[in-house]
Amino acid sequence: MAISKNKMVSLTYDLRIGGAEGEMIEQATAERPLNFIYGAGTMLPKFEALLEGLEQGKSFEINLNSADAYGEVDENAIVDLPKSIFIMEGKFDDEMIKVGNTVPMMSTSGQRMNGLVLEVTEETVKMDFNHPLAGEDLHFKGDILEVREATDEEIAASVQGGCGSGCGCGDGESSCGDGGCGCEDESCSTESTQGGCGCGH
Template sequence: MEIGKNKFVSLSYQLRLNGAEGDLIEETGADNPLQFVFGAGRMIEMFEKKLEGLKKGDNFDFLLKSHEAYGEVNADAIVDLPKNIFEVNGQIDESLLKIGNMVPMQDANGNRLNGMVIEVTDTTVKMDFNHPLAGDDLHFSGKVIDVREATEQELVEAMGGSCSGGCGDGCSC
């Protein structure tokens, strides 16, 4: 069976930064594979395009340029915020505002964002809301462990639904 839309895919892989000899930043094996429903929009689009058509047992080795992965670094996503917005009950948790910490936040529309603390002054905190891998080329190499039809429940979950509503919500019972 080939990797294609609505197939449940299991992969082992190595992810290296900026080429096949770059720093290893993530690795999965057969005992802890990456598993996902292909075409559900949860993976990098170009990552899926490079895997499409592969079968169980096939090896892969490809590079995604930064613009095909998490994009270039966006200078507009690096912002100075007033330090007082980090107050809880009139106190700022200084351990939260350490350089390199990822801080979960929300924008004005309630969207969740993760920002990295890159500078702290007496009155401001400089945050970088770019993806941590923005600006990096990503080299993937690995093996397709399995490809099968996704179950109804896997499809619902992959599309952001849940199976809490019972048999009538598209889930298997």
């Protein structure tokens, strides 16, 4: 059976940045494969397109430039937020809000996103809402483990935003976290509990 729309696909991959000899940043193994419904919109479009037609047992090698992956770094997604929005019970959360930490956030429109803390000053917190892999060229190498018809329940779950697994989410666990904010100061809060789920981009 070949990969096509509404097929459940299970695959392994090694993900490297900057080409086949670059640093490996993520891996899906036979024990913990990436599972997704083809055509459900949960994966990077170009990644999916280059898998179409492959069958179980086939190997693949895919190069995505940054434009086809998570885009270029957007300077507008690097913002200064007032420290007041990080005050919990009258106290600034300096355990969570420190340089190098990734903080789950939510915009006023309900969009979940992750922000990387770049700088903390007396008045503001500078955060980067670009995807962690923005500006990076991605190289995938892997094997197709299984291709089968997806069940109605699996298709319904994917349509409702069931996350499943992400392609190049950057945490080594194939979990999801979507960046790309570009929010204004007043539209951000720390009300969400854990990161976003848009595995595509």
